Amino acid sequence: MRNFTMITMALAITLSACESTTPVSADDPAAADLWSPTPATSTDAPSALPITERSTRRITVDQLRRSLPALFGGETWTYDGAMNGRDGQVYELLDVLSRTLGEADYIEVTTPNVEPSPLFQKFMSDLAAQLCAKGLSRDADGGTVDEKLIVPYPEDVDANLRFLRLKFHGIYVPEDAEPETDGLADLRGLYHDIEADTGATDAWLGVCIAIVTAPEFLAY
Amino acid sequence: MKHHNPFGLNLNRRGFLSAAGVGAGAVMLSNGLVPRMAHAQAAPDHRFVFAYFSGGWDTLLCLDPRNPSEFTEEAARDTKIQLAWDRLDPGFRPEMTSFADSPITFGPAIGDFARHYQKACVVRGLSMDTVTHEVGRRYMITGKMPAGLQASGSAMPTRIVAQNAAAEGFAIPNLASQVETYNQGLPTIATGMSVNGASDLVFALQKSGDAPKSSIEGHLAAYRAKAAPCDPVRLDRRGFMGLVRESQVRATDLVENALHTFFDFRNQQNPDMAALRERYGIGNARPGGLGQAVTPGEQAALAAQALKNNVSQCVSITLASGLDTHDENWATDHPPSLQSGFNALAALIDDLEEADLMSKTTIVCFSEFGRTSLLNTRDGRDHSLASCALLVGAGVPANTVVGATTDVGMNAMPINPESGEAIATGGITLTPTKLLASVMQANGYDPYDLREQGLPCLMA
Numbered sequence: 001m002r003n004f005t006m007i008t009m010a011l012a013i014t015l016s017a018c019e020s021t022t023p024v025s026a027d028d029p030a031a032a033d034l035w036s037p038t039p040a041t042s043t044d045a046p047s048a049l050p051i052t053e054r055s056t057r058r059i060t061v062d063q064l065r066r067s068l069p070a071l072f073g074g075e076t077w078t079y080d081g082a083m084n085g086r087d088g089q090v091y092e093l094l095d096v097l098s099r100t101l102g103e104a105d106y107i108e109v110t111t112p113n114v115e116p117s118p119l120f121q122k123f124m125s126d127l128a129a130q131l132c133a134k135g136l137s138r139d140a141d142g143g144t145v146d147e148k149l150i151v152p153y154p155e156d157v158d159a160n161l162r163f164l165r166l167k168f169h170g171i172y173v174p175e176d177a178e179p180e181t182d183g184l185a186d187l188r189g190l191y192h193d194i195e196a197d198t199g200a201t202d203a204w205l206g207v208c209i210a211i212v213t214a215p216e217f218l219a220y
Numbered sequence: 221m222k223h224h225n226p227f228g229l230n231l232n233r234r235g236f237l238s239a240a241g242v243g244a245g246a247v248m249l250s251n252g253l254v255p256r257m258a259h260a261q262a263a264p265d266h267r268f269v270f271a272y273f274s275g276g277w278d279t280l281l282c283l284d285p286r287n288p289s290e291f292t293e294e295a296a297r298d299t300k301i302q303l304a305w306d307r308l309d310p311g312f313r314p315e316m317t318s319f320a321d322s323p324i325t326f327g328p329a330i331g332d333f334a335r336h337y338q339k340a341c342v343v344r345g346l347s348m349d350t351v352t353h354e355v356g357r358r359y360m361i362t363g364k365m366p367a368g369l370q371a372s373g374s375a376m377p378t379r380i381v382a383q384n385a386a387a388e389g390f391a392i393p394n395l396a397s398q399v400e401t402y403n404q405g406l407p408t409i410a411t412g413m414s415v416n417g418a419s420d421l422v423f424a425l426q427k428s429g430d431a432p433k434s435s436i437e438g439h440l441a442a443y444r445a446k447a448a449p450c451d452p453v454r455l456d457r458r459g460f461m462g463l464v465r466e467s468q469v470r471a472t473d474l475v476e477n478a479l480h481t482f483f484d485f486r487n488q489q490n491p492d493m494a495a496l497r498e499r500y501g502i503g504n505a506r507p508g509g510l511g512q513a514v515t516p517g518e519q520a521a522l523a524a525q526a527l528k529n530n531v532s533q534c535v536s537i538t539l540a541s542g543l544d545t546h547d548e549n550w551a552t553d554h555p556p557s558l559q560s561g562f563n564a565l566a567a568l569i570d571d572l573e574e575a576d577l578m579s580k581t582t583i584v585c586f587s588e589f590g591r592t593s594l595l596n597t598r599d600g601r602d603h604s605l606a607s608c609a610l611l612v613g614a615g616v617p618a619n620t621v622v623g624a625t626t627d628v629g630m631n632a633m634p635i636n637p638e639s640g641e642a643i644a645t646g647g648i649t650l651t652p653t654k655l656l657a658s659v660m661q662a663n664g665y666d667p668y669d670l671r672e673q674g675l676p677c678l679m680a
Contacts (some may be wrong), residue, residue, distance in 0.1 A: 027252065056459075056460040067277045071241055074298065084581075097416070097420060097423075098641035099414075099416045100414060100415045100420045100424065102414060107520070113401075113414060113596070115403065115411055116460070116463050116464045116467050117413060117414070117467055118413065118467045118468075118470035118471040118474060119413050119424050119471070120467070121415070121464070121467040121468045121470075121471040122424055122425075122471035122475065123424065125428075125431075125471065126428040126430060126431070129428060129430040129431050129432050130428070133430060133432075157512055183448075185442060185449060186446065186447040187443075187447075188441070189443070190439060190443040193439050193442075193443075194435075194436055194439050197435050197439070198386075198433070198435055198436070202432070202433070202435075205432055205436060206432065206436045206439055206440055206443075209436075209440060210440055210443055210447075213444075213468065214447075215460065215461040215464040215465070218464060219460060219461075219464075
């Protein structure tokens with residue numbers, strides 16, 4: 001009751017402080033006319049409709065599990081227990097680390113965690129380094145252009161960058177695109193920086209890692 | 221001109237308006253129209269451990285026992301409480317532990333934690349309003365009732381870290397081992413880093429054997445710093461690309477700081493790790509592989525190392541699992557699992573005390589719900605709406621019991637929010653929201669998002 005009294009007083013004070021405005025009389029013809037269309041007050045073009053599409057999401061562990069072998073000729077991200085002083089087993093890391101990577105087990109965790117967390121990025125870097133190295137190793141073993149995983153066009157850097165951009169990011173870059181606007185300038189720069197430093201193989205490894213860890217690869 | 225009013229107040233117009241304004245302000249404050257004041261000043265280095273007992277714990281066995289001489293098998297028809305402690309392994313003494321200087325009592329599976337009773341606040345009669353594992357778990361993790369099975373709001377550690385202006389000082393401010401973590405709309409720094417255990421954490425934090433040579437890494441870092449995203453309008457409208465880039469930088473920092481050394485418990489060359497293994501009962505042998513189940517001791521050690529080495533402000537761990545015992549395995553599996561969890565908790569408290577950290581650490585132990593006070597037809601216990609929680613450390617009213625369950629059927633009783641005593645009529649029902657709001661408020665954090673005030677009886 002006391003609160004109610006105080007609120008009433010506060011409201012009364014607030015309202016009394018307001019500038020009064022002339023009320024519209026019910027007798028005013030403008031107030032009575034509810035049927036005539038109101039003329040537009042602005043001639044501006046209507047603003048763009050809000051975009052209602054879903055937001056960008058991070059790729060899930062299951063999507064990685066299915067897409068990586070397709071991209072790397074059946075290769076997967078593994079951990080060799082024998083090489084690392086544990087046991088003789090070769091672990092499929094996407095399976096072993098699935099919970100840490102945020103995959104739901106649908107027993108205790110029923111919602112996958114798809115935040116691009118630092119831990120996920122760390123694992124993506126590890127994964128990219130291993131799989132790109134495996135891919136380059138496979139390429140070095142020979143095969144036709146169609147069988148190459150990372151570098152089908154070793155003599156043509158731009159052609160190879162276009163190939164990787166399409167294969168991993170699904171972005172088609174026309175052959176006749178201007179180098180300034182083809183969206184490959186940064187990757188081209190990365191390639192040439194590493195090539196000048198430690199050679200072409202390392203350069204393709206660096207480019208491959210950059211592409212697999214890029215937001216364009218992780219988003220869908 | 222002044223008028224003497226009948227209430228004895230001398231008011232002119234200005235005085236009246238002034239008093240009215242103050243009154244209106246007081247009303248606004250009292251009605252929560254502005255954020256409530258924190259109970260204490262938040263200390264930026266105050267730490268939290270959230271310890272989860274997974275599966276729904278039997279509170280009779282640990283935090284809400286009954287005297288077996290009163291609650292006999294014969295009396296169970298009337299009390300609807302069946303201890304059945306005579307069915308436990310002989311290693312569990314079928315009796316209740318009580319203390320001359322404390323209202324706290326413990327059941328047979330409390331383990332080593334019993335010696336820390338003077339630091340504890342046992343919360344009984346916590347009304348979970350659900351008997352679904354996911355719902356109860358997420359209710360306790362976020363403090364908000366989930367929408368269906370979907371967690372509602374952010375996890376408590378995420379809320380706390382988001383309010384800590386000094387959170388950047390921790391390498392992994394919010395670490396969650398085998399506990400779900402959620403971030404709904406709070407800064408990225410507060411997002412929980414979710415791991416399966418210490419071995420996964422070591423694997424994650426150390427430089428991979430597959431990492432490219434450092435010169436390539438240097439070029440990659442420079443490339444990532446300047447690379448233009450392909451489609452910023454579509455991909456970065458909600459900050460996704462920025463988040464990826466930020467996370468990549470933080471991931472690199474984690475590796476370069478060699479944090480993995482704190483969690484490599486089976487490192488035979490490090491004497492600190494030998495002491496840690498001894499304290500937490502961690503075996504010398506490395507687990508067969510990655511991703512293996514980890515013991516409560518390892519979980520507790522992970523929390524201790526993260527707090528002691530300033531790696532984390534908040535750590536969530538799972539101290540017991542497999543508690544969902546609906547069949548006769550209630551007698552064989554449930555008590556040892558509970559006891560292992562409480563033993564690990566006791567070791568963690570010892571460790572933090574020796575590191576002089578208990579004065580600025582709050583530990584919250586919880587499960588998704590309790591278990592029925594009567595055995596079912598399969599000699600197990602089903603899910604019960606009434607649960608318990610255990611608070612230990614800073615901001616906790618030590619050596620107290622808050623709330624109670626009825627002596628017939630163990631239903632949650634309403635409490636007096638000031639004293640914490642159970643009352644027959646009136647009072648308030650203890651819920652996870654009220655409990656967690658109290659934990660936040662007691663330590664200087666604002667539980668505004670929970671839309672609840674902390675209870676005086678739960679705040680020291």
